[in-house]
Amino acid sequence: MITRKITRRAALKTISAAAVASSVSACATMGQKSVGRVVVVGAGYGGATAAKYLRRWSDGAVEVTLVDPNEAFISCPISNLVLGGSKTLADITVSYAGLDKYGVKRVRDTVSAIDVDKKQVRLASGGTLPYDRLVVSPGVEFMYDRLQGWSAAGEASVLHAWKAGPQTVALRRQLTDMKNGGVVVMSIPLAPYRCPPGPYERACQISWYLKQSKPKSKLIVLDANPDYVSKKPLFSRVFGEDYKGIVEYRVSAPVNEIDIKSGTLVTEIGDRVRGDVVNYIPPQRAANVARDAGLITANNRWCDVNWTTMESIKVPNVHVLGDSTLSAPAMPKSGHMANQHGKAAAAAIVELLNGRTVVPPTMANTCYSFVDDRNAVHVGSVHRWVPEKKMLEPVAGAGGISSQDRASWALEGAYAQSWATTIWADMLG
């Protein structure tokens, strides 16, 4: 009797699940009444997340077009491991095809202009896309203009590798081509820049590679900042214990000149540091597409937003996500954070297009850094809306960095791998 009941219930469940599934797709195909059109510019951690969640949270009632020139997503997080040699570019590349099942319309193109008055996006191929609300998640532009001696000719030999892709592979090749006994020089820009712990993770990855394969070699890190920007107790220990004799870390050493031909970086106080491999990470600002749309509001670099909706404080109906934003207090420019921005914007846009009140978001961040091929350390934080300040602020006492217990770093290495595949699925799967 009990068995029969369960069986019958299970059967009913199956039937209703199938009915729901078929009706959802039927509703989508017959064009459930649209509540608005959203165009998303940039399919990185912010934009792809916003596109997927706009479709999910509106039950398909928001039409979403996602514009990006890239064939596939390549992750900046984990890309330092390609430099170290424990990952390949294929390991950090994910197809955009997973977004199709949500009804995200994908357009592989470059945005040539945004007309905020006509509310339309112009594509390089010549088409236009009208929008009710626009999401701009374009990442960063590098600022080479203040680097004396720089010219476009330098792009072939002096790599940033701060956008994952061909430069990541090219920098890896420079490292593998270098002789044992060679010198690698990298420079870190003044904060704020994309991925605060990223340069120190990169220093670990390069050092790890040199230690394994070219132990007579050396890495010189020129940090423009007066101290480690992130995870100091962890990175300083790893530099001193694991990579002693390989990495040389210099603080307050901003680079303002380069001699491309000899591969020499010149610091503010005139130190000349020559490298066989030179990895210059330039200062950054919001991408050109954001600048040209008039979205930059702070220091000619960043886009200030209303943190309840991610809407620009200057241009109505335009939401800015990710590294291009003027960061809220203690909020890092990270892929994890951009994902959270994407969800906050998606929720707000669904409410706004339905004429409902927006609920302020809470956001969390976790940034893992690999100190070698398998051990990782984290920094985490939670950011909560403070009504009287109209700002997202870090929750006091929440968040923090890894313990100094090295045994836990191996476990965190497994978690960091899991983080990567799970967040990629959260945005693209």
Add this chain to the structure above:
Amino acid sequence: MKTRRITACAFALPLLAGAAHAQQTADADTRSAALLASNCANCHGTVGVVGQGAMPNLAGQQKIYIIEQMRAFRDGKRPATIMHQLAKGYTDQQIELIAEFFSRQKSTR
């Protein structure tokens, strides 16, 4: 063809209002809970299913279990690499909303 599809939609509406699809119904609290729970999705999956990764699934866990674990992390009673730090960022009310959300998700894809 058109008639058949409309019939399917009409048939589905009462079902969509059921608990299994609570996050999709037009209820403000549910939408807030979905946004809040999406804080966890980066590491624990969009609906609390991780797949092959090392982090635990949250989908289909008992609500009371999620609440108790979050409190244990927050109060330092359950050791962790990171959750003891992140759990401190959420109020009791937020933890309850998050627990409610994940308890209603299917534990398998």
